[in-house]
Amino acid sequence: MSFNPVTHVLFDMDGLILNTEDLYTIAFQNITSRYGKEYTYDLKVKLMGSQSHETAETIITHLQLPLTPEEFMKETKSQFQSLFPNTQVLPGARRLIEHLHKKNIPIGLATSSSKESYDLKTGKHHQELFAMFPYKTLGTSDPEVKRGKPYPDIFLVAASKFPDKPSPSKCLVFEDAVNGVRAARAAGMQVVMVPDSRLDRKLTEEATLVLNSLEEFRPELFGLPPFDD
Template identity: 50%
Template sequence: MLAKKANSIMNISRIINCVTHVIFDMDGLLLDTEKIYKHGISTVLGKYGCEYPDDVKAQVLGSQPPDMMRIIFNNTKIGENSGKTHDEIYKEIVDTYTPLMPTAEWMPGALNLVHHLHKHSIPFAIATSSARESFELKTTHHKEKLKLFHHIVLGSADPEVKAGKPAPDIFLVAAKRFDEVPEPRKCLVFEDAPNGVKGAKAADMSCVMVPDSTIPKHSTELADVVIPSLEHFEPEVFGLPPFEKNGNEV
């Protein structure tokens, strides 16, 4: 790898790849929603005497609802303990976390990076596994900032996204919706989840990972660069305009 891994700041003297377009995941990357999802899942599992281990959470990150429930049922005793179906437990989870979704705030460094890209006319989009209703709730107080993004792809609601992450579909769909369609290798993806990184690399795109603290180190190895937060991103590593010296674009 050309970059230091998690819990370190990038310090690279050469360009990894000159990119022209940027694609962001949203949950746990732009918006601090993963703790809300974790609360909902943990609460429902706990009601039936089950825990939500970190290794299961790592598998769930970035997945669409059917995949999420398959992972949870396969790795816990929720089905056996509750006697309920995937759909029934999913509804309980959604009902638990939904009231909290409008409280989601921007992750550290996210708005600074968004404003920097916008200032320098770098096209950028969102590629999230979110369903429409969930997306609208978690972005309740962020509608104006979202107007800065060229477009948004909702994996759970978009008919062109045939398979969820780790398949490359959502990133390829996001790329082709830019006004000037870039080659995949000219796209830079920001992700927090191993499944998202796998999808980005399967799409032949560069990828910066900002992993959740529960992600084991071996699950970060596919990313081109791993940083502890977006505050530590160095745009020039990918041929993008560097931040101003004060590092504040907001």
């Protein structure tokens, strides 16, 4: 396999660095089950990477819930406050982030989470890890990000925050979601995908490289410094 060398790296957060996609599923199912509805994996795949209001509108419409988007988001907020402080870092994420940070590779965070949600997920256990990201784009709270994934907005905004303004072709994105991969490709970036094991592999074909875990990633494939060990 041959890949183009990159100089800058952008990371999604939910389902890639932290196990929050599992927690989103619990939260949404807790709400939809009260109305006799199931939050299915197929619906989840369509939503991953969406901004909060987009997610609320889609779930309400798809499952025909008797709620407004505002009411749904209020209920999810309560669920998140209970679930998100207990997030776990996924395999390989810490090692890769610490390695790139140590080697002075510019890295940025590009998550659809709101500022409030981000603080809940990272504040209790992971502040030191996320302090390694000098540039953060929190899509739901960032007025520059007009549209959620699969549109390219979040990655273009995130790349623009690097002081040297790299070309999209010099940015490598790490993602777990189909919508995130599509957003990165639409932005003109290469993307490494670490999908959920349940995902139909046909839906991963737009990714530049597909891995089972970040533990499998070899930085030198994209012209980045190799791991020291």
